Amino acid sequence: MFKVDPGLNPHELAPVFRRFGRMHIPGILDAPSAQRLGQGLLTAQGWSRAVHVDEGRDVDFADFDEATDEERAAVEAATYAAARDEFRYMFDTIRLSEPPEGAPPVDPLLEAAAAFLRGPEFLAFIRALTGDERPVYADAMATRYLPGHFLTAHDDRADHLDRLYAYVLNLTPRWRADWGGVLLFLDEEDHVEEGYVPVFNSLNIFRVPQRHAVSLVAPFAGGPRLAITGWIRARPPQD
Template sequence: MSPAGAAEGLALAKDLDVPGLARAFARQGRLHIPGILRPADAQAVGAALAAVPWHRSLTAAGKSYDIALETLDAMPDDRRAGMIQAMHAAAREGFQYQFDAWRLSDLMEAGQRAGGALSPLEGLYDLVNSPAFLGLIGALTGETRAAYCDAQATRYRPGDFLNTHDDEAEGKHRLFAYVLNFTPRWRIDWGGLLAFHGPDGHVAEAYVPTFNALNIFRVPQPHSVTQVASFAGGPRLSVTGWIRER
């Protein structure tokens, strides 16, 4: 199978070893694929992430919230500190997350294309919903039901994290989760690793957010994003979502 002929504008790399990658996926139900996009396309998406109107995505008291960054900035210091303290207390033993997000697929499905500086991200949404990408997923996984992808841009700054979960959600029809990484440079020491949890309580495998790499894994599968270190050299940038059946 050739992954060429993707959506107009952005395209997948042409030199992917699809048979070899399919064998690796069959062994573990997950893959890290470097160099997934043409280099110039990956650079364009990475640059577009600088123009994203981020909001804060977090959980508090068991509920999920999207909060405008300016709203958080205007919050009194004591209230903001109390919220963070409550989140950290909940994260010790349960599911909790905090990071910046932009819900790309919600806007695309509503016909709200902005163009301009954000057009490479809109093109990426088109690409992951194209026959080229969905066909590649089918060739890698052997799954014929992959029909569409949703997508959100994410930004993890120092202190951000995503605790253990498995992505299974009744009625969502999630087949696989994916992460497209656009962080220009990253070190293992900076955290932000996509960590897969083994049945023995240890980390079975972890992926560094390598620029222009695709991570894909079967749902359900216990995993987390480790906390980004206070000394990280920049934010962890990606476009993430689920590959679904109708």
């Protein structure tokens, strides 16, 4: 159902990735795959609100939009206040790998996308790009950033999960840098070394650990920032 664009040669891209440890690859999927998956994300049902409310605890607000205005405002205000100095995030998600107990069934199209990302074609592309034979699994979740959503600086380090690389498969039909939602790579002094705008049908991939953030989506953004994200891992989760 989904295919890497046959015109992309990962061996030709590999020297750039190995030099910098990150890369923005436009046109990662063939055109029919990109259009099908992009439309599927745009119309997907079953989103929940993922909010990091304090250290080590996430809350998925499946009924967040049904909460009262006061309840939503209180959660958002507390999250924004903590984000000034601590790791926090707020965005919508559909967990495609290891969905939580009680989660609604995942749309078959998104299930197929997750299977493609952990399948032989995509992982072979990643191994050729990185020159690393360890990748054997890719987990995945759909993400939707709306105005006010963000992800503060962190480095994705989680040694017990064997994360090798992080990836973002961007599926937003149209985006501008001044709408926010830019994947930012940061140095130790918080200078922005590089930023990737979520261009439709592009793959952002980078070595873990690497400090990065997603900038706050502006209130005037022209639509949701849509992507499938996850980590390339050295072992599947059941091991």
